[in-house]
Amino acid sequence: MASSFKLRTLSRSALLFIIAITFPLFLASTAHAEPATKLYGVVTDSEGKALPGIGISVVGPDGFSAEITTDAEGSWEVPIVSKGTFSATINVDDLPEGQALTNPEKSTVKANVFMLGVDLRLLFPVGPGVVQASLLERSAQLTLDGILLGLVIALAALGLSLIFGTTGLTNFAHGEILTLAGLLTYYLSAIAGLPVLVAAPLAVILGAVISGFLQDRYLWKPLRRRGTGLIAMLVVSIGFAIFLRYFFLFIFGGDTRQLPQYAGQAGLELGLVNITPKSILTSAIGVVFIIGATLWLLRTRMGKASRAVADNPALASASGIDVQKVIRAVWILGAALASYAGVIVTVNQGVSFLMGQDMLLLIFAAVTLGGLGTANGALVGSLIIGLFVQLSTLFIPTELKYVGALIVLILILIIRPQGILGKKERIG
Amino acid sequence: MDFLFITQQTLSATIGVNTIIFALAAIGLNMHFGYTGLLNFGQAGFLAIGAYSVAVPVISFGLPLWVAFLIGIVNSVIFALILGIPTLRLRADYLAIVTIAAAEIVRQIARSATFNSTLGGSDGITGKFGEEFFALNPFKSGLNTPILRFNANDLWVVITGWLLVAVIVFFMWIMVNSPWGRLMRAIREDEDAVRSLGKNVYLYKMQSLIIGGVIGACGGFVYALSRQSVQPDNYGTALTFFAYTVLILGGAARVFSPVVGAMIFWFLIVFIEQVLRQGVTNDLIPDWLIGVNQVSQIRFMLMGIGLMLLMIFRPQGIFGDKKELALDAKA
Numbered sequence: 001m002a003s004s005f006k007l008r009t010l011s012r013s014a015l016l017f018i019i020a021i022t023f024p025l026f027l028a029s030t031a032h033a034e035p036a037t038k039l040y041g042v043v044t045d046s047e048g049k050a051l052p053g054i055g056i057s058v059v060g061p062d063g064f065s066a067e068i069t070t071d072a073e074g075s076w077e078v079p080i081v082s083k084g085t086f087s088a089t090i091n092v093d094d095l096p097e098g099q100a101l102t103n104p105e106k107s108t109v110k111a112n113v114f115m116l117g118v119d120l121r122l123l124f125p126v127g128p129g130v131v132q133a134s135l136l137e138r139s140a141q142l143t144l145d146g147i148l149l150g151l152v153i154a155l156a157a158l159g160l161s162l163i164f165g166t167t168g169l170t171n172f173a174h175g176e177i178l179t180l181a182g183l184l185t186y187y188l189s190a191i192a193g194l195p196v197l198v199a200a201p202l203a204v205i206l207g208a209v210i211s212g213f214l215q216d217r218y219l220w221k222p223l224r225r226r227g228t229g230l231i232a233m234l235v236v237s238i239g240f241a242i243f244l245r246y247f248f249l250f251i252f253g254g255d256t257r258q259l260p261q262y263a264g265q266a267g268l269e270l271g272l273v274n275i276t277p278k279s280i281l282t283s284a285i286g287v288v289f290i291i292g293a294t295l296w297l298l299r300t301r302m303g304k305a306s307r308a309v310a311d312n313p314a315l316a317s318a319s320g321i322d323v324q325k326v327i328r329a330v331w332i333l334g335a336a337l338a339s340y341a342g343v344i345v346t347v348n349q350g351v352s353f354l355m356g357q358d359m360l361l362l363i364f365a366a367v368t369l370g371g372l373g374t375a376n377g378a379l380v381g382s383l384i385i386g387l388f389v390q391l392s393t394l395f396i397p398t399e400l401k402y403v404g405a406l407i408v409l410i411l412i413l414i415i416r417p418q419g420i421l422g423k424k425e426r427i428g
Numbered sequence: 429m430d431f432l433f434i435t436q437q438t439l440s441a442t443i444g445v446n447t448i449i450f451a452l453a454a455i456g457l458n459m460h461f462g463y464t465g466l467l468n469f470g471q472a473g474f475l476a477i478g479a480y481s482v483a484v485p486v487i488s489f490g491l492p493l494w495v496a497f498l499i500g501i502v503n504s505v506i507f508a509l510i511l512g513i514p515t516l517r518l519r520a521d522y523l524a525i526v527t528i529a530a531a532e533i534v535r536q537i538a539r540s541a542t543f544n545s546t547l548g549g550s551d552g553i554t555g556k557f558g559e560e561f562f563a564l565n566p567f568k569s570g571l572n573t574p575i576l577r578f579n580a581n582d583l584w585v586v587i588t589g590w591l592l593v594a595v596i597v598f599f600m601w602i603m604v605n606s607p608w609g610r611l612m613r614a615i616r617e618d619e620d621a622v623r624s625l626g627k628n629v630y631l632y633k634m635q636s637l638i639i640g641g642v643i644g645a646c647g648g649f650v651y652a653l654s655r656q657s658v659q660p661d662n663y664g665t666a667l668t669f670f671a672y673t674v675l676i677l678g679g680a681a682r683v684f685s686p687v688v689g690a691m692i693f694w695f696l697i698v699f700i701e702q703v704l705r706q707g708v709t710n711d712l713i714p715d716w717l718i719g720v721n722q723v724s725q726i727r728f729m730l731m732g733i734g735l736m737l738l739m740i741f742r743p744q745g746i747f748g749d750k751k752e753l754a755l756d757a758k759a
Contacts, residue, residue, distance in 0.1 A: 170521045170524065170525075223740065226740075228739075228740065229743075230521075231467060231520060232739050232740075232743050234467075234521070234524070235672065235676065235735065235739045236735075236736050236739045236740060238669050238672070238735065239673075239731075239732045239733065239734070239735030239736035239737075239738075239739065240732065240736055241732070242666070242669060242728060242729075242731060242732030242735065243728075243729050243732030243733050243736070244732070245728075245732075246725045246726075246728035246729045246732065247729055249725050250722055250725045250726070250729065361528065361529060361532055364525045364528075364529070365525075365529065368522065368525050368526075372521070372522070397540065397541070397542050399536075399540050399541060399542070400536065400537070400540055400542060402532075402536060403532075403533050403536050403537060403540075406529040406530070406532060406533050407533065409525075409526070409529055410514055410515075410526055410529065410530065411514075413514050413515065413518065413522065413526060414513070414514040417514075417517060417518050417522070
């Protein structure tokens with residue numbers, strides 16, 4: 001009984017003691033209306049492991065400045081006493097070998113302190129460091145990337161160019177053929193559970209049937225029958241593209257999704273460049289497709305007929321060529337090629353409803369560059385655009401790479417309006 | 429369903445700010461496409477230039493607003509020259525591709541982080557750059573009647589905007605009925621015939637591109653002022669396409685048709701959107717079919733189909749004359 005009483009007085013006096021020493025502090029902080037505030041953060045590497053000993057300096061208003069290094073848990077904090085804009089800079093040189101900021105331009109982070117008492121957490125995302133490659137290595141990698149991009153553009157551009165050549169249609173809905181094939185690949189593999197190696201060819205076949213045969217049969221052929229003008233058909237294709245784009249958004253949603261297989265495949269180091277096996281395979285098949293299409297144009301009866309129709313439909317028709325049959329063949333081939341381009345993009349970068357739209361201007365640029373309506377012009381133009389888009393990032397910010405390609409398009413049209421391989425008569 | 433609310437929203441939109449913006453964009457296109465036969469797919473670029481020219485000089489350089497308007501007009505003339513010099517000698521479809529590319533260049537540069545400090549990057553510019561304009565607003569309170577509803581600022585934008593549209597339509601009427609206007613239509617019908625009469629077709633096409641572009645930039649002024657902000661992604665290719673829809677809906681090569689087209693366009697859009705929205709929120713339309721966030725997607729899908737059907741079955745639009753149409757010309 002006595003001991004318990006003693007304990008209670010002890011704890012009471014301890015409590016009083018604590019209040020006694022903390023009260024002045026409490027009083028002081030309310031008097032100046034400065035609740036304790038800190039900027040803080042934890043620096044971890046790409047695997048979430050703490051990075052100790054990283055220097056961080058903070059500067060703020062009224063000459064405020066502080067230097068600190070992260071502790072053993074990788075965390076740091078800097079108490080601050082005034083409102084305003086603070087900026088924290090991480091000392092990149094302190095990061096261990098192989099680790100770097102995921103965005104090298106974000107070594108300084110700004111923090112706006114509107115209200116004291118609210119701690120602000122600042123992030124410095126760190127990832128596996130890209131050791132700054134030499135100019136030679138970067139050029140080699142970008143050249144490879146450019147050729148791969150050029151290949152995708154070429155597959156899509158060939159169809160666009162063939163369809164333009166035979167029917168005169170400037171098809172603004174061509175990009176949606178890529179998107180449809182990408183979505184089909186996704187649905188067949190991720191939802192229906194087919195392996196990608198089965199889903200992708202199936203998507204190309206379905207693309208050829210839906211985007212090629214059915215689209216021509218039920219949309220463009222009736223319009224040609226009605227005698228709809230070319231510009232009117234161009235506007236129809238814009239309406240169709242808008243419809244399809246938002247239809248895809250409606251059923252698929254706005255995010256970019258990866259296929260269930262091969263999504264995070266590691267790249268292979270081949271000399272100066274890094275390339276994933278899936279990229280090698282899809283691109284090799286793409287080259288085969290292009291060679292096949294070229295041989296079809298040059299060697300087969302139907303291919304020759306299609307070139308005759310492109311040259312002069314009336315004369316071709318008079319010499320016994322079934323023009324409608326040729327156009328149907330061109331639509332099916334063009335849609336198959338563009339569908340495969342969509343499959344390449346989907347396998348390597350994932351699929352979103354905007355995929356085709358994003359490619360459309362590059363496809364147009366390539367086709368215009370090479371000369372509208374010429375098949376080999378489309379190939380040359382695609383390669384140039386692909387290489388230019390990638391290699392230009394050596395000199396201009398990556399986000400402006402498409403701007404560079406579009407400017408080149410305009411410049412070439414000033415010098416050579418018919419395109420690189422176009423015929424003179426094609427200028428207005 | 430709240431039919432009174434739907435009526436109020438729809439009628440306000442029919443004569444509202446967006447109608448004015450699209451009417452101006454389409455009047456410019458009417459000059460290009462309706463009268464001269466130029467297939468300009470870069471009208472969004474002209475609007476973007478107008479909008480940024482209002483915001484940037486005032487916010488970044490502290491210039492007065494009327495100077496910003498002048499800068500906007502000068503900039504749109506320069507853009508028209510840059511666009512026209514390489515492309516006006518080309519065939520119609522080349523022009524379409526190059527102009528669409530040029531408008532994308534404008535948008536991508538505007539949204540790039542490289543020019544973040546002046547152009548605001550992908551967030552665009554938000555600020556009180558229109559204060560001088562709104563200081564002139566005589567209306568202290570907005571309009572709130574059962575059929576129309578505008579707040580004070582919108583009311584001021586709508587009244588001045590319609591005045592601007594009236595002035596521009598008046599000048600368009602004078603221009604297209606002058607010998608100059610007849611020459612433009614002659615270029616649309618047969619360039620070579622005009623050339624054989626000793627006229628410099630290239631120069632006339634350039635004049636058309638500049639005039640239509642400046643009118644488009646005026647649409648950009650209204651766009652920026654009405655919202656006191658400029659968002660780069662509002663000036664994408666879709667804006668141009670919808671301006672074409674407006675023009676074709678009203679009927680190309682008629683002075684009033686872009687205005688009427690814009691009114692019908694926004695009447696339909698807001699009406700459909702409000703009805704769908706009320707249908708979804710009141711559970712008249714099941715959730716698995718259309719979610720609340722999917723209403724605007726349905727709206728765009730209908731717009732796409734509408735443009736196709738219009739072009740196929742009534743390319744002359746509501747008021748257009750089928751004879752006055754470059755649409756059937758071989759590209």
